[in-house]
Each structure stands twice: as structure tokens, then as C-alpha cells.
Amino acid sequence: MVRSILSLFSLLLAGNAQVPTHPVEITIFNFHGPHGQIYQELLNPELAYFGSPTSAQVLSNLIPQFVQTLPALPAVSTNEVRGPISLPVEQDAQPDHIIVHAEDELDTPHWSYSGPTGPDYWPKIYPECGGKSQSPINIQPYMTYQRPTNPIMAENYNRLYPAFIVKGKKNVDISFEGPKQMPWIAGGYIPYGESYQFAGLHMHWGSKNNVGSEHRVEGFEFPGEAHFVHFNRKYGNLTNAVDKPDGLLVLGFFLQLAEKSGPGISVIADGIRSLNESGNNEVDIGKLSIDAILGHIPLVEYFFYQGSLTTPPCSENVLWHVFSTPIQISQRDLDAFRNLKNEDGKSYSDNNRPVLPLNGREVLRNVLRRY
Incomplete structure (x- = not known):
């Protein structure tokens, strides 16, 4: 064949x-x-x-x-490893319950996603938002480069942790609790010897089904995007890592409409509905794993580039991994996100930054090879 x-x-x-x-x-x-x-x-x-x-x-x-005329071919991949891996690293003591407000900066100048304080205004108060290595970007697959790399190693992605949803000013954050070692990844395009620990998850979504994701592929915009924020473990915690040149890593997954949500997304959506009905700012959603949220998507086919946070202060210290296989979400569950209101009674929807120029940056592409 x-x-x-x-x-x-x-x-x-x-x-x-x-x-x-x-x-x-x-x-x-x-x-x-x-x-x-x-x-x-x-x-x-x-x-x-x-x-x-x-x-x-x-x-x-x-x-x-x-x-379409080809018979099914067996997929052979060594681009992902999940299992017991031990990399010794010193970590600062952290509280059991860590809430990561990835979108909120306390006591900082006001910014928003539209109007006079929208994305065009951000560089005036956060100069790095006008930098040359900003995120998100429009990914053009035929303008990317394949480069052989080691497998991504994911540790504790299938482990269950007590999970919480907390409302912020411009988004909601999902975080894990516990004394157990948190999930972390290494390998792939991550520099040799480095590993990044999971800190929290947040979503970006639109008010309509044709808008919402931050990254785009050939100009196409998905209805949402999930960001799994990680910090470099050598810095001990997110606070220490956030301003370091190699401090952050984000796994980005598009949200795609489907008849049924994945198991983890269903749990999160139920928590969002609970917040909306109760008016509370935080909800315990039971035990959850990253694998369940992903719908067990393998960490194989993705785009990699060096970019920034997509919100102020827009720090250009993020190793971006944008995966081609999207997370499945039902219309009902997506609407739960859209119906949620912030402390001002306004919807969180359309909390996505427009795409920014590549400015000569290289986008790498890791693929699943078929033989």
C-alpha cells in the first residue's frame, strides 16, 4: 500500500x-x-x-x-508515554487547595475584551502585549515544520484529584486539590531535563457557535478553547515561575460541538450550572482527572511554538502546544458556560483575544505517522 x-x-x-x-x-x-x-x-x-x-x-x-479510498491502516506511535515516571525535583511547600486565577490580576489597571479597554488598548498599560511573540496565532498547517522529537511524557494525568471551579473577573478557573503530586509533563519539544506541572484550567468561548477559540486553524474559529496551564517545576510554584523566561507551558485544545460531551466536560458543565443557579463563587465538583477532561485524547498530534499569555500582562514566556484533536462538548453544556454571569451580572462569553502576527516565529508540528 x-x-x-x-x-x-x-x-x-x-x-x-x-x-x-x-x-x-x-x-x-x-x-x-x-x-x-x-x-x-x-x-x-x-x-x-x-x-x-x-x-x-x-x-x-x-x-x-x-x-477516503484507502483501507484503514494500523496506527503506530511512540510519541506519547503515560505511566510511572520519576524525575526528582525540589518544590516549595504549597497549600492543599490551589486556585489559579489565570485571567485575573489583582490591583492592576482595568482591561477588557471589547470597547475602549479592549485588546488594542492593552499595550498602552501592559507594554509586553505589543511584543513580537504574542499569542494567540492563526495556525496554517502547510506553513509549519515537522521536526523529530521525543515522546511527550504525561505523569498523573489519569489520577483523580478533588476539583473546584472558581469564578474570576473575566473567566472561571478549574483547579485540583491534594497532597498528592500534581500532574506534570516532559519530553516532546520541551527542553531536555525540564518538566512542567499542571496549575489550572480555564476556557475561552464565544456567544455564538462560530466564534470563541483564541487560536485558529487556516482562519477557522472553533466555539471555544481549553487552556491547561503548567509551570516549570524547577521554580517550585506558579508564582515563582510566572515571570521567568522559561516559566510557563500551556496545552491548548479546541472545543468542538458534539451530540454528547466528554465525561470530564460534563462534570465541569454541571458545576457551571450549579454556580449559575446558586449564585456562589466557588463549587466543589468532586474528583476529576485531566484524562477525563480531555476525553482521553492522546498527546500526539499538535502544533508547537513559543508565545505569550493571551491576557495582560501578555508575558512572552509560554511554550504553546495546540492540539489538533478537539475536546467534545454538547450544545447544552456550551450554553451553560454562556449563561454564567460574573460579579457584575455580565456574561463571560467572547473572552477570547484576536490572533496576532507570527513575526517570523517557527511553528513546529508533531504528527502521528502511519505506515
Whole structure:
């Protein structure tokens, strides 16, 4: 089957005088795009950058049609490891119940997502918001680079922790409690010897189904995006790490509408409804794991780049991992987020920053290879 694929694309390429006809390695990448469609793309830097728009257009148009005729191929991947891994690291003592207000800065100048104090205003009071390495960005898959890397190692992602939802000024934060070691990751494009510990989760969502995510893919905007915030464990805690050049890492997952939410998202949505009905600022949602929130999405297919926080102070010290497989959320559960009001009685919806220029930054792409 691989030979037939190579032969077919060699034949296609031969039709263009600017393109060499030698066989090339092909990687098929599954991207879950709008309306539940699964896009399967041919990924090879040689093909994407032959300097021939005609070839790129031909390949882009033909691949989704061609791969539908292929039989299912076994997926083989060593790009993720989950299990008992021990990396000794010194950590400062932390309270059992840590609430991470990723979106709120106490006693800081006012900012918002629209109007006179919206994103265009942020650089006036937070200069780094006008920097050259800002987030979010519009990800263009064919303008990314594949670079071999080690597997992502995820520790304690399947462990259950007491979980809480807390209302902030501009968002709600989901955090874990407990004396147990918190979830952490290493490997992948993370610098060798470094590891990052989970600090908290927050969401961004829109008031309509066609807006809400912060990152975009080929200009497409999902109805929401989940950010799993991590800090570099060598700094002991989030407070110490937040202003360090290598202090932060975020795993970003798009939210995609589905008939049914994943198990963890259902629990969170029930907690959001409880907050809305009770008028309280905090709710205990029982025990939860990161895996349950993700719907057990493997940490394999993702885009990586160096960027910033997407809210003031917009610190440019974030290792971004934006995953191609979205988290599933039902319309009912998404509406629960939209119905939630802040302390001023206003909806949290449309709490997403517009995309910013790449400014020459490199976006790497890790994929699941099929053989």
C-alpha cells in the first residue's frame, strides 16, 4: 500500500516541471476540522515547499479525496508515554487547595475584551502585549515544520484529584486539590531535563457557535478553547515561575460541538450550572482527572511554538502546544458556560483575544505517522 501511495504521488508530481519526481516519504495527518470533518493531509516539507503553488494546490485538493479510498491502516506511535515516571525535583511547600486565577490580576489597571479597554488598548498599560511573540496565532498547517522529537511524557494525568471551579473577573478557573503530586509533563519539544506541572484550567468561548477559540486553524474559529496551564517545576510554584523566561507551558485544545460531551466536560458543565443557579463563587465538583477532561485524547498530534499569555500582562514566556484533536462538548453544556454571569451580572462569553502576527516565529508540528 505504501508503494502505491508513493507511486501515485510521484506520478502527480511528475506532471509539474518544477517538481522532482523521486519518491518521498508520506505522512498522513488527521485534523479534526469544522462540522466534524476529518481532514487527512500529506505532510512533507519537500512537498509543501517546492516553490510551486500549483503542486501544493493539487495535493491539497486531491489528498482528502484520495485517502477516503484507502483501507484503514494500523496506527503506530511512540510519541506519547503515560505511566510511572520519576524525575526528582525540589518544590516549595504549597497549600492543599490551589486556585489559579489565570485571567485575573489583582490591583492592576482595568482591561477588557471589547470597547475602549479592549485588546488594542492593552499595550498602552501592559507594554509586553505589543511584543513580537504574542499569542494567540492563526495556525496554517502547510506553513509549519515537522521536526523529530521525543515522546511527550504525561505523569498523573489519569489520577483523580478533588476539583473546584472558581469564578474570576473575566473567566472561571478549574483547579485540583491534594497532597498528592500534581500532574506534570516532559519530553516532546520541551527542553531536555525540564518538566512542567499542571496549575489550572480555564476556557475561552464565544456567544455564538462560530466564534470563541483564541487560536485558529487556516482562519477557522472553533466555539471555544481549553487552556491547561503548567509551570516549570524547577521554580517550585506558579508564582515563582510566572515571570521567568522559561516559566510557563500551556496545552491548548479546541472545543468542538458534539451530540454528547466528554465525561470530564460534563462534570465541569454541571458545576457551571450549579454556580449559575446558586449564585456562589466557588463549587466543589468532586474528583476529576485531566484524562477525563480531555476525553482521553492522546498527546500526539499538535502544533508547537513559543508565545505569550493571551491576557495582560501578555508575558512572552509560554511554550504553546495546540492540539489538533478537539475536546467534545454538547450544545447544552456550551450554553451553560454562556449563561454564567460574573460579579457584575455580565456574561463571560467572547473572552477570547484576536490572533496576532507570527513575526517570523517557527511553528513546529508533531504528527502521528502511519505506515
